Amino acid sequence: MLNVNLNENIAEVALHPKTKRIMKMAFHQKHLRFKCQRCATFCCKLGGPKLTERDIERIKQVGYSAEDFLEPLSNREFKGLPVMRGSLKNREDGSCIFLKFDEEKDIHKCSIYNVRPTLCRLYPFEIEKASPYFFVLKLIPCCRGLNVQRGKMVNEKFVAKYLLNVT
Ligand code: SF4
Ligand code: SF4
Structure with a gap:
């Protein structure tokens, strides 16, 4: 460090x-x-990120349907976020549904890395x-x-x- x-x-x-x-x-x-x-300590375990229309389309293009991954935003959550269309679903522990642990390499991996949402890229x-x-x-x-x-x-x-x- x-x-x-x-x-x-x-x-x-x-x-x-x-x-x-x-x-x-x-x-x-x-x-x-x-x-x-x-480490996936913060970015992938604190609830699914918000998604733009384009994020959703990209994930669909690799074979997922919206029901697999999309959590719609409530009207209240939409306020102030006009470009966001929903968020990624998470598991009960708060981790993103696309987060996978690679036991062989002892690292966490994003299973949709090439089409991961904009907020994840940033x-x-x-x-x-x-x-x-x-x-x-x-x-x-x-x-x-x-x-x-x-x-x-x-x-x-x-x-x-x-x-x-x-x-
Ligand atoms: S961006 Fe990388 S280093 Fe930073 S919290 Fe996420 S996984 Fe860890
Ligand atoms: S889509 Fe990938 S990078 Fe984004 S939160 Fe989920 S596992 Fe992490």
Whole structure:
């Protein structure tokens, strides 16, 4: 583990209105690294993530029907989440129904990794949009993949490659 303090706000990002490419990025959090440890401690065991229409379609395309995985949102939960159409079902212990334990390798695996929902692709990062072309990049500090020695540096390249094209 690297000795870097974790701030909740990592960076402010301005996008070009036409190309949507990054025009300017101001980092508050320097030298941050990330590599998922496959611990599934927080991201996959705290209730199923909310799903967009596109998430639902992607999961259906690999052979699941909506009844297998979709938990509709109540009207109350919908408030303020206009793009969300439901959430993934979870087991009684709160873990996502697509979480599997690989005993041979002693790691947790997502059984729909290639089509996992947008929020799963982003975790432990969050994008708080201030306008269509400006957002604040935040992180969820309890994730065990942050500040690890062999992690990828969270810089402009990382944001462009892993966080901007996940929807
Ligand atoms: S994203 Fe973080 S909490 Fe989730 S499995 Fe990876 S290291 Fe663990
Ligand atoms: S879909 Fe995969 S990555 Fe997302 S919560 Fe479920 S097991 Fe975890």
